[in-house]
Amino acid sequence: MTANSVTITVNMPCEHIFPVVSNISNWSNWVPVLISAPVHLNNATGTGARYSFPSRSRGQQPESQLEITDIIPDRKLKWRYSGGMDGWGSMSLTPESDGTRIVLEEEVALPGLPAQLLQELLEKGASNMKRYLENLSES
Numbered sequence: 001m002t003a004n005s006v007t008i009t010v011n012m013p014c015e016h017i018f019p020v021v022s023n024i025s026n027w028s029n030w031v032p033v034l035i036s037a038p039v040h041l042n043n044a045t046g047t048g049a050r051y052s053f054p055s056r057s058r059g060q061q062p063e064s065q066l067e068i069t070d071i072i073p074d075r076k077l078k079w080r081y082s083g084g085m086d087g088w089g090s091m092s093l094t095p096e097s098d099g100t101r102i103v104l105e106e107e108v109a110l111p112g113l114p115a116q117l118l119q120e121l122l123e124k125g126a127s128n129m130k131r132y133l134e135n136l137s138e139s
Contacts, residue, residue: 002115003107006126010133011099017133018074018093021102024051024066030128032121038066046071052083085110102126 010017020026028034038053049068064084071077078090087108094101104126108118 002118003105004115004119004122005103005105006119006123007101007103008126008130009096009099009101010130012133012137014074014093014095014100016137017100017102018077020133020136021091021093021129022071022077024049024068027053029132030125032124032128041065081108102129104129 024040025037028037035054038051041050041052042048044050047068047070051066052063053066054063065082067080067082069078069080069088074093076090076092079088081087081089085108087106089104089106089108092103092105094103104122106118106122110118
């Protein structure tokens, strides 16, 4: 597995961004491989919450699961993947003078997908996220 990361800056404060990005149901608005919004699998909120999500990858539709492993409100979200893809991810938010710096990191094993494609998907997702969040702030 290869770790991938991307950094974006969004013109919004952390406390406005975090509730949106930590709501896993919103991820289908920016994650390129998600077919639909993730389904909450248990009654847990925060650490320990588990979700199932169908994704598309090279014509296949593997079902994967995501479990929240750590949350620091307005600052960090960490998760673990299992099922169709295995690995981990994190999102760190840091206040900046012009908004919030978001660092997305993932280390994922998806059979048949080269590391470069995973990096490209992460970059596309980050770009989609930035656009989605900045459109929210304009409305």
